[in-house]
Amino acid sequence: VELLELKWPDVAALPKDTPIVIPVAALEQHGRHLPVFTDSLLLGEVLRRAKQLLHDRVLFTPLMWLGNSEHHLDFPGSMSASPRAYLDLLKDMAENFLFHGFRRIVIVNGHGGNIVPAQQALFELRQKYRQRDDLLLLSATYWTLGAEPHKVDPNIKQQQMGHACEWETSMMLRLRPELVGDLTKVEPVELGNRFAPAHRAWITRDRTAPGHIGDPRFATAEKGETMFRVFTAGVVAFLERVLAWDGKGWDA
């Protein structure tokens, strides 16, 4: 069900165990060859496909396109909510549904910079509602739900998500090829971190001059279709688990 098509009595009449999916993405630079709305377009397409299988069992809010993109702000066109404002925004969006009695809140994310804020927002909400024992507060990023596109198509070279990389460029070639720039002039940018597995705080300019991270030269629309297929399957399987939850157990 699409929230934006409902009247308030329709929402009031929904079972309170209906999972509420809040999609969050970003508007930020994606190298010289991809448009700034890439993350929002890609998550929108994954969810468009997922909705065909889940639409009458899950409530989907409109996609929140403004994300935590502070690390990209050196690149023109990037828009960002400052990290603390973004944290409160996510908390408020989830709490709106708690206030109206819903119990299963799922942030489905399509941007790396939103991962920590989404986890922190739900962590704080859980502490605030600590007297409750019926809440399911989840966040998940569509490419970290178990899908491994490089194992489905061995021609896919990258084994993890980069930025405006082979993966994102392939999906954009599948979805909106007219928005993808010239790939023949793009140079690869290493994905590595010499202090791994430690997390090193970064701004995008530390890692890349053109703005992408990874190797977009190997992107194809065919790979993009494979990625949309496996990422959508991952999101659908995850939301089926949310639907199947017994309403109380931690492990069940």
Ligand SMILES: [Zn+2]
């Ligand atoms: Zn992206």
